Amino acid sequence: MLNFNKLIPKLSFIFFFFLQNQLFGQKLLVSEILNDTVAVVNDNKLISNIRIGDIKQKYIIIDLWATWCKPCIDNHKNLENIYSRHSDSLAVITLCGDTYNNFSRFNESWKSRLIKGIDTANKFFKKYKIGIVPTLLLINKHTMNLYVTSGTMMSEELFNDFSKGETTKSDTIPIILEPEVVVTRYFRDQKIYTGIIESKFIPNSSSFLYYRPPSSGINYRKIYVNFTIPGIYKDCYAMSEVRTVYDFAQGLENYSSFDMRVLRVKKTNPDQLMINYLEKEYPEIKAKVVKLIADSCYVLEKIKGGNISQSNDAITNETIRGNYFKGNKTPLKKVCFFLEEQLRIPVENLAGKKLYDIEFEYHYGDIDDLNKQLALSGLRLTLVKNKLIKYLVFQKNVISLI
Numbered sequence: 001m002l003n004f005n006k007l008i009p010k011l012s013f014i015f016f017f018f019l020q021n022q023l024f025g026q027k028l029l030v031s032e033i034l035n036d037t038v039a040v041v042n043d044n045k046l047i048s049n050i051r052i053g054d055i056k057q058k059y060i061i062i063d064l065w066a067t068w069c070k071p072c073i074d075n076h077k078n079l080e081n082i083y084s085r086h087s088d089s090l091a092v093i094t095l096c097g098d099t100y101n102n103f104s105r106f107n108e109s110w111k112s113r114l115i116k117g118i119d120t121a122n123k124f125f126k127k128y129k130i131g132i133v134p135t136l137l138l139i140n141k142h143t144m145n146l147y148v149t150s151g152t153m154m155s156e157e158l159f160n161d162f163s164k165g166e167t168t169k170s171d172t173i174p175i176i177l178e179p180e181v182v183v184t185r186y187f188r189d190q191k192i193y194t195g196i197i198e199s200k201f202i203p204n205s206s207s208f209l210y211y212r213p214p215s216s217g218i219n220y221r222k223i224y225v226n227f228t229i230p231g232i233y234k235d236c237y238a239m240s241e242v243r244t245v246y247d248f249a250q251g252l253e254n255y256s257s258f259d260m261r262v263l264r265v266k267k268t269n270p271d272q273l274m275i276n277y278l279e280k281e282y283p284e285i286k287a288k289v290v291k292l293i294a295d296s297c298y299v300l301e302k303i304k305g306g307n308i309s310q311s312n313d314a315i316t317n318e319t320i321r322g323n324y325f326k327g328n329k330t331p332l333k334k335v336c337f338f339l340e341e342q343l344r345i346p347v348e349n350l351a352g353k354k355l356y357d358i359e360f361e362y363h364y365g366d367i368d369d370l371n372k373q374l375a376l377s378g379l380r381l382t383l384v385k386n387k388l389i390k391y392l393v394f395q396k397n398v399i400s401l402i
Helices: 030-034 070-086 100-107 123-127 156-163 179-186 229-236 270-281 332-343 367-375
Strands: 011-014 024-027 037-041 047-051 059-065 090-096 115-118 135-140 145-150 172-174 195-199 208-212 220-227 244-246 256-262 285-302 317-321 324-331 347-349 355-361 379-396
Touching (some): 030 135, 030 145, 229 379, 324 332, 332 355
Parallel strands (some): 285 347
Antiparallel strands (some): 011 208, 195 256, 208 220, 220 256
């Protein structure tokens, strides 16, 4: 889940999923929403305005999203599938709260039967105080019922429950605390030591990872807020979801928060410190890096004669926004991780282990354009078959309580 109103530079990344909240903000009225107009783009890229209430279908889903939100884009597939099965009674408006240029670039390769709406001035977002994407508004025009959910992926089960009137009424936008507020409120302790403090799930907070700058004798401090145990393992091993294998059925995971401090990084590897902690405290979940054959994957290579800029910067820093990546003093494995999340396929680094300055932005889903942009930095992606690569495999152990 991403806070739409404010991005904090200290945040390494934020996961885009919603966690149960108990505080709520503005109450929404179905009659007011139905009376609103939105700008929509047709197949010929012409813009017109439609009144939401004039849509003929009984059910309307308004999908509030942005081009830089990867889970939002993944959610389009779910919405397409649901719409294809219920098009007689359901209309879906995808309302993009992004710049027109960003939307236009994305729309060039986006084929969809859904209504493509744009809110470049963020009028709809501001009016209803939408601070998180994705946010979904499910509307029943006949009963004037409304269900609001933020940060979740749409599912057939959710739509069926809503259409049957089996969802609990939800007509308010949930309030999510800013990450800086969460860190200040829940992680004030400044004791100097190497170790990990675990705390419970923090209500009204997204799931995010926060790096504290060195201070008070602490050389390294990393705070995980509302993470699952597999999620922390993936971060420690620098493995994306596309390289993750579960040998058990995934269910609802418990969320916890962790404050990790290291006095001297040269003596203590922070990732290994966390892995050791998880292995001791959570023996029922076992994580192991193994090599498996990938049916298909990309390899990142240097172009012969290409010019990739080796970094002279003192500080490592990455800026990621949708299909935009900028790294200073960045290892190429970070580029590969970004591309894996974008392309949903493993990306192997064969271009070297040095630190580079690299910046690129491409049309989402367009590999040719991606390679064109990478070529400016002396790099390219090549699709290969049946390659042996590393995966992170999760197993559940049966723990005896005797």
